[in-house]
Amino acid sequence: xxxxxxxxxxxxxxxxxxxxxxxxxxxxxxxxxxxxxxxxxxxxxxxxxxxxxxxxxxxxxxxxxxxxxxxxxxxxxxxxxxxxxxxxxxxxxxxxxxxxxxxxxxxxxxxx
Amino acid sequence: xxxxxxxxxxxxxxxxxxxxxxxxxxxxxxxxxxxxxxxxxxxxxxxxxxxxxxxxxxxxxxxxxxxxxxxxxxxxxxxxxxxxxxxxxxxxxxxxxxxxxxxxxxxxxxxxxxxx
Numbered sequence: 001x002x003x004x005x006x007x008x009x010x011x012x013x014x015x016x017x018x019x020x021x022x023x024x025x026x027x028x029x030x031x032x033x034x035x036x037x038x039x040x041x042x043x044x045x046x047x048x049x050x051x052x053x054x055x056x057x058x059x060x061x062x063x064x065x066x067x068x069x070x071x072x073x074x075x076x077x078x079x080x081x082x083x084x085x086x087x088x089x090x091x092x093x094x095x096x097x098x099x100x101x102x103x104x105x106x107x108x109x110x111x112x
Numbered sequence: 113x114x115x116x117x118x119x120x121x122x123x124x125x126x127x128x129x130x131x132x133x134x135x136x137x138x139x140x141x142x143x144x145x146x147x148x149x150x151x152x153x154x155x156x157x158x159x160x161x162x163x164x165x166x167x168x169x170x171x172x173x174x175x176x177x178x179x180x181x182x183x184x185x186x187x188x189x190x191x192x193x194x195x196x197x198x199x200x201x202x203x204x205x206x207x208x209x210x211x212x213x214x215x216x217x218x219x220x221x222x223x224x225x226x227x228x
Contacts, residue, residue, distance in 0.1 A: 004154075006154070009152075032213035032214065034213075034216065041221060042221050043116070043203055043205070043218075043219025043220050043221050043222055044155065044203075044219050045219065046216045046217075049214065049216070089154050089155070091154075093213040094213065095212070095213045095214070096211055096212070096213070097210070097211065097213065098143065098207050098209055098210050098211065098212055098213050098215055098216070098217075099145075099157065099160060099168065099210075099213075100157075100213070100217070101157070102154030102155045102156070103154050104152070104153050104154045105152070105153065105154050
């Protein structure tokens with residue numbers, strides 16, 4: 001069964017705008033939630049991650065918002081740039097097991 | 113440090129043929145993963161190794177897929193016989209820790225398999 005559900009499937013944003021990608025999970029044992037970024041022809045690379053003891057984590061223009069009661073988390077990309085155009089995957093894992101379940105991905109296109 | 117190396121980058125085979133993919137993880141990484149990424153979907157774990165032992169192969173279609181990690185370094189994933197639905201990118205990843213999610217993975221660039 002799909003452990004992590006991600007939306008939207010694709011997203012078009014103007015340069016300078018805010019990109020928002022959402023994920024939901026079912027397994028309450030999950031307690032580590034990373035986001036991966038993938039460019040064409042490359043493997044996914046870790047972007048940012050959060051644990052459920054905080055509701056928000058920010059690294060530069062990238063912010064994860066986490067809602068434990070709703071079992072949802074989201075990635076916000078502020079001041080989106082054409083170089084951010086890529087596919088973004090949310091994932092979930094138990095912290096003590098380095099084994100990730102990935103969402104279906106969101107293809108982001110930032111228009112100049 | 114050198115990244116995760118995978119070969120070949122691309123492979124086209126006919127259905128019912130066999131194919132093998134190779135992965136060389138980052139030096140010293142004891143944990144190795146094979147993921148299948150079908151077009152438009154997220155990566156799906158096929159198998160996880162810790163050194164040369166299998167930790168999890170619950171999602172590996174064992175009637176046609178096999179994997180090994182002899183000597184706990186390089187790994188090979190094989191499909192025999194291939195089906196059309198096996199068309200995907202096969203990603204190899206490695207990590208220095210299997211018991212800490214914050215150590216994350218380093219992925220290779222993958223092998224794109226097309227079965228015709």
